[in-house]
Amino acid sequence: MVWSVLLMAQMATQDFVDNFEGRSLQTRWEWRAPVAGPTYALADGSLTVEVPARRGGYNHWAGVADAPMLRTPCPVGDWAMEATLQLLNTPPDAEFHAGLAVGFSENRLILWGPFQSRRFAGKPTPELWLERTGEARLATAPLNAPRVELRVAKQGGRYTFFTRARDADGWQAVSTLYSLIPPRFVGIVGKTFAEGESQPIRFAVERFALQTLPASPAGQEAVIRIDARAPEATVSPLLFGHFIEHMGQCIQGGLWAELLTNRKFAGEVLPDGAIEGWRKIGDARLRGEHRIVYTGGQAQRIEVQGARGGVAQAGIPVQAGRAYQARVVVYPEGVSAVQVSFGDATHRWEGLQAGQWHTLTAELTPARGEPAGAFRIEAEGQGALIVGCASLMPADNLHGWRRDVVETLRQTPIPILRWPGGNFVSGYDWREGVGVRDQRPPRWNRAWGGWEMNDVGTDEFIQLCRLINAEPYICLNAGEGAPRMAQEWVEYCNGGADTPMGRLRAENGHPEPYRVRYWGTGNEMYGDWQLGRLDAVKYALKANELARAIRAVDPDALRIAVGVDADEWGQWNRKVLRVAGENHEYLSVHFYQGCPHPKDSPEAYETVVLGAKRVEWILRRTAEIIREEMPDNPPLIAFDEWNTWYPEANGESQYRQVAPLYDGIFAAGVFHALIRNAETVGMANLAQLVNVLPALLVSPTQVVETPTWLAFRMYAPYFAGQRLRVSLPESLEEQVDAVAVRIGERIHIGLINYSLTETVRVRIEIAGATLQQTELIRLHAEPFHAMNTFEQPNRVQLQRELQRWQTEWELPPHSVTVMLGL
Incomplete structure (x- = not known):
């Protein structure tokens, strides 16, 4: 046993090339097939893997690890692996993913190679696909022939993924991922998946190579350099916005002060004659x-x-x-x-x-x-x-809103608030949410379930925005709604009291126009979960009608079109921009970071916090597409839904989840990405403010600040300023992130140490400014998955202290540090 371990360790330090010319596998390979069925065969200088039919397939995903692997220990340090794959059998209804794998545990892989799924990709032909266990389609590239060459290069914690069609071609870099956990093995994986019986697949590996690379530059000084002499861009305060929706207990049971459910007696009559809820x-x-x-x-x-x-x-x-x-x-x-x-x-x-x-x-x-x-x-x-x-x-409610919740919200700037959806809006008739509150009809919430009492409508939303000094952003119904309904809604908000809808608003007690500037022309119209779903071109045509309806009432209104992340959903963004781009000032993008791992695991920590790097890639790629399609007048990005989403946040839990410390680290990482992309991102909205994937956890008697909300408290008041140039050495980029802004004569610095276990010591050099004192604000707790709950509401807290400025600082592991220049 000891000899076997030593032998494998020795092999892991050696370069390795296998052309599969022998009759048996080289000794360093391990064929791992957890479930009987998949096989391999060696013949004619290639290794052929066959994955047979099976109900559900042979998958490797969250909660399942049945896929066959050919694997070997990976070298210590930096390395690259390459393989040539030939697809031999890919029927149109097959669902599979095969290629190069980097393994961090038995249950966590990065997989790069040919992927096919009509169900998930929407087409019956293969493409190259990058995924991490539980995180699909992190990057894609065309696959123009059944034979492809693949490469993965590791440098520190950075993994770069390449492809080329043949040896004579140069390697094309497709994407980069980061990992905070060292890899254990590399190799080849072939997996299948299906709702019913999977289709068999066969593919051949003609060559596999694994080689060590020169070590990443060592001994670099951990110096963060900030140039305060020439600001790069203005960071909008709208990047720190929020979103509320009629979903779960975000509004009813959260923000809204009503304590009764089904207060208008809708729904089923129970056997004793009482109506549901009573x-x-x-x-x-x-x-x-x-x-x-x-x-x-x-x-x-x-x-x-x-x-x-x-x-x-x-x-x-x-x-x-x-x-x-x-x-x-x-x-x-x-x-x-x-x-x-x-x-x-x-x-x-x-x-x-x-x-x-x-x-x-x-x-x-x-x-x-x-x-x-x-x-x-x-x-x-x-x-x-x-x-x-x-x-x-x-009795102490504020116009129907929870006083304690509103007072908590007032402690941190909320520059813009989006409402009423979200999926909810595609079945929402705003006219049923105005007038005498008790007389508004209850309606079934077809997006999320439950009875909607229509107590919170346009007037109440505007009142909340005024209570917390937020700019209102209203999303229109592009699903089942018509342009006339949208135009009347805009007129109700912005029309004078001499217009039909302005007169109705005045009759409801609000004679002065609300002057709502931001209007979304729909929500996620690409998704089959959306009421009134449309394809890109059909949506764009309807969006044009909505956009013109908005401007017919208010020529200065700003309009947000439905977009997607990067090139997804059949190049949705390009199609929408070509038809409706000139009628919109923003293109919306949504992103939710999933996590298939237990919350207290290092894999969960890594998955979530590195999601911020994925966000930055999405924002940059989407901005590139916008510039390519509309170079003369490109719309800004409205990143108007983003958050984490854990499996616990489902319908049974009313979409409630408890955020661990590292959700706050993820949020800070998103802020850094937004700040670095301030030229192209005009607003961002966390989804959602209360109880649903919440920033604030609210019960009838408590308000609990999550680590996500604490991150907002660190950044929202201080980072809407002039962005400064920040540079870090490559040796720091994988685990440290830094941004800086200037507001007047003050410089504020944001620092993240993503490392799970290591304290990082850095030196900060500022050109063009001298700091005397700093207020240090830190988000850090032990363990890394600590949470604030109703039972322990203060387990994670912000630490604040005043210090004299110094050039060298220690950043604790899994922490966020903000330095406010004084």
């Missing part, structure tokens, strides 16, 4: 009322025969001594009294006139607290009570 209490007969209704298509009917009974909603925290505003809209038919209560606080009305609607309000202040109290609506006497809607809010 339960029967006391001596009453319940049923859904469909003849006399206040809003929507249904009300709750309560019938009593000389006793007291009604409905209740349980599970609501009761805070002792806190005042709550209760409101019910009821239609009495003979009952003698109506009573509402919350906890031990009660209010009662008697002598209500029968046969008409009454809006009843009361302030309830419970004396005793309860972790899961109930709000009750009861009728007394002989007869019936129809309840059209009900409401319960803390």
